[in-house]
Amino acid sequence: MSGGTPKRASEGAPVGRRALLGVLGAGAAGLAAAPYLQHGWERFLGAASQADPTGLTGLLPNPGGFRYYSVVGSVPRKDATTYRLRLDGLVRTPRTYTLDALRALPQTRIVHDVLCTDGWRVKQTPFTGVRLADLLDAAGVRPSGAAVRFTCFDGAYSESLTLEQARRSDVLVALTMQDKPLTHEHGGPVRLYVAPMYFYKSAKWLSGISVTDKVVPGYWEERGYAVDGWLDDADRHDRAA
Amino acid sequence: MPSTAGSTTPTGTTGRPELRDRVRRFSIVERTVHQTTVLLMLLCVTTAACLYFAPLSQLIGRRHLLATIHVWSGIALPLPSLLGLFSAAFRADLRRLNRFAPYDRQWLSAALRRRTAPEARPAGKFNAGQKLYAGSLAGAVLVMLFTGLLMWCVGLLPFISRTSAIFVHDLVAWAIAIALIAHLRKALADPEALLAMRTGHVSRTWAERHHKHWLP
Known part of the structure; x- marks a missing residue:
């Protein structure tokens, strides 16, 4: 001045x-x-x-x-005695699975790159678990079912897939990662694994699967993330969506 | 201005008249700008650490809350300085920080040779190190703001991938962390410099010793 x-x-x-x-x-x-x-x-x-x-x-x-992400302050630990997976919603026979019950079902192993939207990538990571399609078939999806909502025992996280996406053969209810039981930090004992999408779609600490008549956006999706989390072309290595 | 007088009568002791002879170094506006910037920077850095370092992430969780605080404190970080531009004293100090005098080069070469004696390191109101720190930190904050916005608004500039923005954001964060630690160490090593930022005043002897080209 x-x-x-x-x-x-x-x-x-x-x-x-x-x-x-x-x-x-x-x-x-x-x-x-x-x-x-x-x-x-x-x-x-x-x-x-x-x-x-x-x-x-x-x-x-x-x-x-890997990097550890959680949206809550602390996550309860669950093991084979305390873990339950509830499958309900628009299905003919709602089911509750224990960890042993899931282990007894036919297992599928998928090896794929893990990619986070934050830019980190873990190459060629094997996941083993039950195909989500098998669980949905066992429960019998009603004709009005069009989407699947996933909830987690951290009490906050949720995810969603369309029924068509959920029935893909590379979508697992995963019990192992890198051929070892899923640890708590990696979302154990059971997490979702959606191989063709970014990793936020693979909800950790999975405790609920509910068939819905339309897609209910998940936790991050309500905060601006894409509901369809397909990997970008540059990030995708195998089959097209 | 200085209200610390109290004993202006000559006491005849041998001590330096530090309490009596105060010089004003920073106005209230400049100190407020600094303090609010410190607060925002602390919020930014601590939330960043909780989002970035695995053990802290596992301890704290709450990713969405932390990310929200991080983003908004980062966006707000330049605001105190921008508001400070309304103050003539702040603008004058920005001009001082910007310009290099011949003695600043002497200060730099002394610093490079690790000569610490104040006589070897002549300075104006700000020394060469402070000038370089201020300029590069301002640049770094702008780079963080830009790359942070790219991460936040996906698809803002489609030709820059989100991973590239994250890569630069991470690297510059490390550089800023190192610069902040150095800044803090320098400040803690000189109580009178700390006092200047807290009270706005320093002793004339300190000013003449460490910033001999400052006072007329």
């Missing part, structure tokens, strides 16, 4: 502005180079978190390539 401004200070080179513009330029260069650099960075984080000499590696964002 008026007097008191340091006239002398305006003499030198505008180094502050150059530093600011330099960082902006570096950011733009990073965005341009990201497709080429990003895999190296992820490999670095993945390698660092898998070699575990100190235990400090657990601090890194993606131990084993």
